Amino acid sequence: MASYSSSLVRDECLEVVDNQHLTSSISILSLHAPYFASVLRAGQFLEIRTSDSFIPLLRRPFSIHRVVGEYIEIMVKVFGIGSRQLYHARKGDRFQTLAPLGNTFSYERDDFDVALLVSGGIGVAPMPMLEEALRARGKVVYNFVGARTAEEVITRYLSNVFVATDDGSLGYKGNVVALLSEHLEQFRGARIRVFGCGSNRMLDALCKLCNARHLDCEVSLESMMGCGIGICYGCPIRVRNANGHVRTELLCQYGSVVDARTIVFDDI
Ligand SMILES: Cc1cc2nc3c(=O)[nH]c(=O)nc-3n(C[C@H](O)[C@H](O)[C@H](O)COP(=O)(O)OP(=O)(O)OC[C@H]3O[C@@H](n4cnc5c(N)ncnc54)[C@H](O)[C@@H]3O)c2cc1C
Numbered sequence: 001m002a003s004y005s006s007s008l009v010r011d012e013c014l015e016v017v018d019n020q021h022l023t024s025s026i027s028i029l030s031l032h033a034p035y036f037a038s039v040l041r042a043g044q045f046l047e048i049r050t051s052d053s054f055i056p057l058l059r060r061p062f063s064i065h066r067v068v069g070e071y072i073e074i075m076v077k078v079f080g081i082g083s084r085q086l087y088h089a090r091k092g093d094r095f096q097t098l099a100p101l102g103n104t105f106s107y108e109r110d111d112f113d114v115a116l117l118v119s120g121g122i123g124v125a126p127m128p129m130l131e132e133a134l135r136a137r138g139k140v141v142y143n144f145v146g147a148r149t150a151e152e153v154i155t156r157y158l159s160n161v162f163v164a165t166d167d168g169s170l171g172y173k174g175n176v177v178a179l180l181s182e183h184l185e186q187f188r189g190a191r192i193r194v195f196g197c198g199s200n201r202m203l204d205a206l207c208k209l210c211n212a213r214h215l216d217c218e219v220s221l222e223s224m225m226g227c228g229i230g231i232c233y234g235c236p237i238r239v240r241n242a243n244g245h246v247r248t249e250l251l252c253q254y255g256s257v258v259d260a261r262t263i264v265f266d267d268i
């Protein structure tokens with residue numbers, strides 16, 4: 001996990017240039033953002049004010065999905081009011097946006113050759129940018145994508161994809177961590193690193209699997225993030241150091257990407 005300079009953070013008003021509805025609850029929001037496009041890195045997130053009114057009062061965090069020239073793309077899944085406002089955004093709408101926030105996935109490390117990207121549900125959002133960064137450094141990339149059902153499987157801009165669905169309507173029937181577990185044998189002997197994003201429940205299972213198999217793994221955790229800059233104290237997580245000492249960190253400052261060996265999931 002590479003930290004990133006907070007001096008790069010800006011609060012800008014971004015214009016929507018496109019909003020492509022992929023499903024009845026997931027869309028790709030394209031925003032004109034020349035500055036953010038030049039500084040955002042894979043794994044980082046933005047805090048978006050989804051409305052000019054006070055509803056919702058707080059901004060909402062979204063991962064950077066892709067950078068295309070001067071434009072950035074956000075993959076939005078509707079959960080509540082804020083994400084619904086973004087899902088229904090129209091060309092020309094403008095959103096106050098704080099970025100770049102958080103650390104990055106550690107795609108620049110040279111201690112692995114094969115990257116296994118494991119995502120559940122909307123956790124697939126940061127993976128295209130991560131895959132692009134990994135490929136640019138000569139890494140071999142495989143994707144393990146999990147969703148509840150076939151229509152929620154989104155694999156755009158991902159390669160070497162293995163799919164798992166809870167209901168078995170596409171690919172492996174079961175969760176994506178079980179799917180990964182079944183495929184690990186084929187990577188025996190390779191220098192691999194696992195990157196995960198999804199619900200904390202899924203990431204707990206992923207970290208347990210990787211820790212048990214002594215695989216290097218880092219995951220982008222989720223939390224309610226009201227500010228993204230360490231002010232609201234809404235995003236505490238517990239991490240354990242090498243001595244076993246447990247301490248509290250703010251996910252927006254410490255992560256959102258965290259080493260699998262250090263996370264204390266019981267409290268999340
Ligand atoms: C670092 C980070 C990156 C994220 N990246 C993305 C992304 O790229 N795309 C995306 O669609 N979402 C992403 N999320 C999740 C997104 O921020 C939340 O879905 C959003 O804040 C919910 O706001 P809301 O107003 O729509 O829902 P609210 O009205 O605040 O909540 C509605 C319901 O959704 C539940 N909920 C709220 N947040 C989450 C959550 N994180 N996970 C599961 N359930 C939740 C609430 O408990 C509640 O039941 C990210 C979250 C974090 C922390």
Ligand code: FES
Nearest residue numbers: 228230232233252
């Ligand atoms: S989101 Fe406010 S302190 Fe982390």
